Amino acid sequence: MIRRPPGLQRRLLLGFVGVAVLTAAVTSMATIASFLVVANQHPIGANRVGRRIVAWLPTALPTRTVGVVLLAIGAALIAFAVFTAASIGERVLRPVGHLATAADRMAAGDLGARVEPGGDDEIAEVGRSFNLMADNLQSSVATLQQMEATSRRFAADVSHELRTPLAAMTAVTDVLSAHTAGMGVDAARATNLVVREIAHLDRLVNDLIEISRFDSGTAVLDAEVVNVRTAIETTLDLRGWRDHVRMEVPEGLTAPLDVRRFDVIMANLIGNAIKYGRPPCVVCASQAAEGLVVEVSDSGPGIAHDALSHLFDRFYKADAARARSDGSGLGLAIARENARLHAGDIEAENRPAGGATFRLTIPACGSVPRR
Amino acid sequence: VPKILLIEDDASVREAFEIALRHLGHDVLVRAEGETGIAAVREHAPDVVVLDVMLPGIDGFETCRRLRTFSAVPIVMLTARSDDLDVVAGLEAGADDYLAKPVQPRVLEAKLKAVLRRATPTTATPPIGPLAFGDVVLDRGSLVVTKGGKHLDLTPMELRLLLELAANAGLVLSRQQLLGSVWGLDYLGDSRLVDACVQRLRAKIEDVPAEPRLLRTVRGFGYRFGA
Numbered sequence: 104m105i106r107r108p109p110g111l112q113r114r115l116l117l118g119f120v121g122v123a124v125l126t127a128a129v130t131s132m133a134t135i136a137s138f139l140v141v142a143n144q145h146p147i148g149a150n151r152v153g154r155r156i157v158a159w160l161p162t163a164l165p166t167r168t169v170g171v172v173l174l175a176i177g178a179a180l181i182a183f184a185v186f187t188a189a190s191i192g193e194r195v196l197r198p199v200g201h202l203a204t205a206a207d208r209m210a211a212g213d214l215g216a217r218v219e220p221g222g223d224d225e226i227a228e229v230g231r232s233f234n235l236m237a238d239n240l241q242s243s244v245a246t247l248q249q250m251e252a253t254s255r256r257f258a259a260d261v262s263h264e265l266r267t268p269l270a271a272m273t274a275v276t277d278v279l280s281a282h283t284a285g286m287g288v289d290a291a292r293a294t295n296l297v298v299r300e301i302a303h304l305d306r307l308v309n310d311l312i313e314i315s316r317f318d319s320g321t322a323v324l325d326a327e328v329v330n331v332r333t334a335i336e337t338t339l340d341l342r343g344w345r346d347h348v349r350m351e352v353p354e355g356l357t358a359p360l361d362v363r364r365f366d367v368i369m370a371n372l373i374g375n376a377i378k379y380g381r382p383p384c385v386v387c388a389s390q391a392a393e394g395l396v397v398e399v400s401d402s403g404p405g406i407a408h409d410a411l412s413h414l415f416d417r418f419y420k421a422d423a424a425r426a427r428s429d430g431s432g433l434g435l436a437i438a439r440e441n442a443r444l445h446a447g448d449i450e451a452e453n454r455p456a457g458g459a460t461f462r463l464t465i466p467a468c469g470s471v472p473r474r
Numbered sequence: 475v476p477k478i479l480l481i482e483d484d485a486s487v488r489e490a491f492e493i494a495l496r497h498l499g500h501d502v503l504v505r506a507e508g509e510t511g512i513a514a515v516r517e518h519a520p521d522v523v524v525l526d527v528m529l530p531g532i533d534g535f536e537t538c539r540r541l542r543t544f545s546a547v548p549i550v551m552l553t554a555r556s557d558d559l560d561v562v563a564g565l566e567a568g569a570d571d572y573l574a575k576p577v578q579p580r581v582l583e584a585k586l587k588a589v590l591r592r593a594t595p596t597t598a599t600p601p602i603g604p605l606a607f608g609d610v611v612l613d614r615g616s617l618v619v620t621k622g623g624k625h626l627d628l629t630p631m632e633l634r635l636l637l638e639l640a641a642n643a644g645l646v647l648s649r650q651q652l653l654g655s656v657w658g659l660d661y662l663g664d665s666r667l668v669d670a671c672v673q674r675l676r677a678k679i680e681d682v683p684a685e686p687r688l689l690r691t692v693r694g695f696g697y698r699f700g701a
Binding site: 362 | 484486487489490491493494497559575576577578579580582648649650660664665666694695696
């Protein structure tokens with residue numbers, strides 16, 4: 104949030120107050136001098152102004168009346184000086200204020216924020232420059248967003264097109280596998296390779312389609328209050344991981360979760376901990392101030408420092424030497440999207456004692472069950 | 475041997491599924507369009523229909539709706555796009571379950587078995603005697619449901635769901651619980667199956683389906699049945 108520089112405002116105000124006070128002082132001194140001239144009927148030194156005033160005054164008027172009139176004129180002048188200073192100050196400060204407001208809105212993400220520069224002074228010039236900069240920024244951002252949307256739509260379209268031929272191939276892989284016993288060695292190896300890679304392609308296409316649903320905003324949260332321990336146990340049982348994991352989850356802990364999406368998150372985090380870390384893998388859940396917190400920790404070597412910030416990037420692989428794993432390279436990206444759909448997030452860190460910890464946070468009120 | 479009707483327009487996918495399902499020992503019948511598929515259901519009375527969403531002519535949703543006007547055959551929708559909207563639209567059109575392409579034959583096999591199992595009348599003998607909820611009367615012996623004296627035509631799943639809800643009248647049942655007890659699915663079954671079946675049941679037993687009085691939603695927790 105950009106704040107209007109407090110120094111500028113204070114200095115401007117001080118300046119105007121100074122001008123006002125100075126003007127008032129000069130005017131008052133002139134008034135007092137004139138008053139003295141009249142009161143004493145005696146020109147002070149070589150003050151020509153004083154003498155002229157005396158010459159101009161109708162001699163018939165009583166000295167008292169002249170004094171009062173002069174005092175009134177003096178007071179009016181002071182008031183005028185103060186008013187002028189204040190209105191000039193206001194006229195300078197208002198466009199500065201508008202600029203600050205527009206900059207605030209832009210900082211908050213409203214790229215359509217503009218000022219209305221009036222006149223042709225320096226401040227209006229700054230306003231026009233601001234508007235030009237905002238125009239350029241807005242059109243650049245729009246172009247970038249369009250390019251990103253286009254490339255994501257392309258990825259989604261490609262995935263969908265791949266799906267039909269893949270569906271045909273996937274359907275017959277079991278038939279192929281069942282007949283490798285009767286094949287020659289090379290034919291059987293070739294068949295196994297094809298079957299294996301079709302399965303890999305299948306995972307990749309499914310994950311691409313899944314992530315394209317997050318990109319297009321069609322992924323929907325289907326949450327219900329469930330027992331967290333049961334949900335995690337289901338994930339472990341479905342994959343035969345019970346013996347690989349130590350659970351530290353309170354018995355009666357509940358949270359509003361989309362159980363299928365929660366399963367995707369937990370399967371990814373626990374799967375990674377088992378695959379890349381060293382046992383024991385610990386899953387620890389608790390109710391904290393910020394909502395449900397689930398931590399998945401391993402006792403492996405931890406995550407390389409420069410990899411930490413890229414872990415959730417698409418197709419990022421922490422170890423370049425591990426050229427191609429059996430995963431799609433989208434697992435953590437999908438896990439994080441699922442967490443964010445719950446209005447939560449996932450963070451990764453290395454523990455001081457060694458090993459990596461992935462922390463899933465799901466706010467209690469963030470994922471209001473909808474139906 | 476259960477007879478499976480596959481309605482799928484893509485020739486390669488159709489052939490591949492025919493090979494895979496025959497390999498698994500099923501009796502497979504294939505059709506490429508919705509209309510011919512509907513005719514095949516009338517003519518051959520398959521035990522289960524596997525129906526693709528994207529079909530030339532009338533699409534999968536419309537085919538499903540037309541099938542439901544005369545048949546309670548279990549229908550599994552194949553959604554090419556794993557679009558959530560497709561899934562919901564399919565279930566609302568009367569499908570019993572869905573699968574997103576590409577499908578592993580093992581997954582398809584498991585789903586077909588589950589759907590077939592659920593379609594057979596419940597074998598457990600329910601407590602005899604009619605139960606009344608408002609003007610809806612459920613005879614647990616004959617499995618006849620009437621509303622205001624008029625017979626209601628329920629599909630096997632709708633009847634199973636109603637029996638389960640009636641047996642637990644007044645209690646909140648979560649969708650996960652219902653998936654387990656009514657659908658026989660594990661914890662990760664799609665809870666939208668429950669939502670869609672509830673919608674269809676409401677359309678039959680409620681006076682105003684949009685303002686249910688018998689089968690109420692308990693937001694964030696599940697459903698409660700009772701007058």
